[in-house]
Amino acid sequence: MNVFIKRIFIVFTLSVFINSCTKDGAGNTSADASTGKAGSLSKFTIVGSFLYAVDNHYLYTYDISNASNPVRTNTSEINFDIETIYPFNNRLFIGTRTGLYIYSLESPSSPVKVGEAQHARSCDPVVANDTIAFVTLKGNSFCGPAESGLYVHDIRNVFQPVLLRTVSLANPEGLGLQGHYLYICCNNDGLMVFNVADPANPVFVKTITGGYFKDVIPYGNQLICYVSTGITLYDISNPADPVLVKHISN
């Protein structure tokens, strides 16, 4: 945990340096206390003073530096069936049913597509850090025929993501990344915990059962799970071993 905070701090400091030359840098969102944290199934995200929103076809950019007058600065057509948007370090990761798209926020008012990883039709939320993007593909009659599982992409060359590894999982949906741990909601199969210190070789740690898990937010020492029957909170002071704290029933 401390290592993670230290790393975030370093990244943040670096990004401040890098951004100091731009007028209004979109810093590291996870270190930005002015915004909160969304689940991986979200279609809205705020980075710096910009709101990025996707609907089924478009990515909209709104300058919200003046909250009483949000101004649209960009509209990008992406493709059909946009599912999710996830920000990390001046990049947006957009999951669609046919691929993962990476947009650069070097110019935050007008995101530019820099990379993409195509895949078979499926539903696919994504989380990422500087070097790796984790995508869950859910193949079924509604989403498409792809083989369900965790797909690990090396994004060090953001222009050309390389598929490093796939881990077959039955019903993966939302996922959350904190430090070296990846939490994957697998519907009725439970919440699966993986150690991804070596991202090319995710190591299965354990499964938390007792719910239909949809989405998850690692939030400091807390793991917030959206399950079909409500919201379940776990303590992840030990990230490898989430401990049930509270279930809030629907």
Next chain:
Amino acid sequence: MRICIVIFILFSFSSCWTKVKPVTPGIDYKRVWGNKPVYDAAANAKLISYSSAPMPVSNPGNIYAKGNFLYQLEIGKGIHVIDNSIPAQAARIGFITVNGSSQISIRNNLLYTNSYDDLLVIDITDLNNISEVKRVSGAFPEGRYNYYFIEPVESGYYECPRYDSVVIGWVKDSIWSSCYKN
């Protein structure tokens, strides 16, 4: 204002229109038992409010965490607010009504959400006195035709909804077989 009244009167008569058989060349609509849209004038449906009584969750959506609070979408209707300051006692404490919503993001004390095709900025500094800071009309054009209540939940025949007002629910009635959901 006068226009609003005229529109309102038109809406109140709109339920009579369904008795008129829709005309589409080549299709003979039948009178069937199915789902009929319940409409509201957009201006009315777009009013926001906060209730400090927790609402049961029936159609949950995205989750969001900020500070000591969690938020969860009630798709199409609004946002549940959860006090998480003591996690072991975390509980729903209220509900922000935002019809036509499905997304959430927060910066400082401003909550950004969608309401049908609008982008909405809500000041949540004091939950009991929330205020609409800004509504950007038509920010998300798809939202006019694509929101949760645009279709009934169950499959079968339903009356195709109009787009000149918004659908806030569905009721069973005798309808023309104009739309079908698999």
